[in-house]
Amino acid sequence: MTRTPCPVLQGVPATAEITDLTDFDEEEGHMRSHTRVFVGNLLFIAVCCSAAPFFLLVGYSAWSEYPGWGWPAMVFAFGLAGTVMIPVPAFVSTRQEFPRITRRDRVKGASDRYRWPDDTFVMWAPRSEQCSAQGQLVRADVMEASLARYHPDGESTFTTHYGDYTPDEFTPLIRLRLRVHDAEEFEVTGEWRVPSLCLSAITAGRLVVLVDGPADPGARRTVTPNWPRSALLAGTRTCRVIDLEGRTAEVTRRVGRQLQQMRISREAGGVVMSGDTIDLRRLHPDTAARYAALAVRDRAAPEEQAPVSEPGEEARRLADQLPGEKAAFGSVGRRWSRRGGVLVRGRFLEMRARTTFQDHGPVLDTVLRIQPADGTPPFDAARRLTVPMDYLTVLHRTKDVVLTVSPNGVSYDVDWARTSLLAGVTAAKVITPDGRELPLAERPDTVWVLMNLLASHGLSNPSPVLDLRSRRMRAAAGILMDACA
Incomplete structure (x- = not known):
């Protein structure tokens, strides 16, 4: 684990314990379970800490020959403490690697914090780059975007940073062509570090930028994006x-x-958002009055909502250029399917940046709202997850997540392959028995139905393309075709 400077950010506590160590995820005949991951981590850590059992044996042998509280007892005690501690990092690493949600992850109490409408999403992102106090805050449209550089050297390990600076190695450098809507429109091209939590703003195509004051004719103006805004x-x-x-x-x-x-808000020195809400009753009277005047004008002439994504999204789509889980209809464990395992959907209510990263995405404190398969009321769960960067690029469109439920209904595992496909990170496609191609872009409900049908029939399809011509799909081809209609 490396330790280098990064913003210190508060997170949602995720205090959960490992329960229900039996789950199955077969892909091409391979069974991968929580228990299997834990045992693998336990053996690896036991090998790395093999000195502790060695000291335990040496101390025990010496103590039997030289009883008392001398050096043999100290060696024995040191070896015993080291051996007993071996399972602890195994539990911790397994919880990080295997994104499981159990009863202990459920949000406790009836806090109003989570009584939001279903479309609510709250994000705490890293602070943006500072700009001149004289800069003008304006809108900029993203005309083109491409990945310039992202080459972290942490491989798949978890890397934690401390300090007051953003770690560049985990912040993709994006090349952008912007059309800035200042007093006079102008275009600018440059490269900026974009916090992974804010990548969806590029895909949506609308940015908030700070532009330096009036420039002399022909002088170059400085444009600084404000990513949280x-x-x-x-x-x-x-x-x-x-x-x-x-x-x-x-x-x-x-x-x-x-x-x-x-x-x-900028002129007032900042306005606090409680969750996703600004309460004028808690603001300074002068600031509240200015906000209220905006509300009056909006009621007199209501402003229409901007589109989810500005035109030309194909020129700024970054999902294919950034790392993440491979999108797929998903693998199905036969034993899991036979015992009654099902898929359910959840939705992110909250994401909070932390100072830990993996190469394919940041580790975030999240709150999810999960709808159980048995029809009982949904519940909220707080869980620390590594969220793939390609999924973060489409967060303006969807916050849905797919979870596999254990047969006993006790635990929920985040399935990023299915989540990425449902979110449209990769376009799903069906090839009919007669060879026709049916694109399922922007048809998430159809993709969801197909995923469930495959799971209920025990059919794995670790690809975004569902080929109904294959022999193993023939038995269910008719019902799958009906779902595509």
């Missing part, structure tokens, strides 16, 4: 405003009003 303007983060009379207004993707609110 960009995620808000893109609609990834939801936003509501409670006025002085206690009425709540939906402001998500109301671009003009949000920009005005951001300018007021």
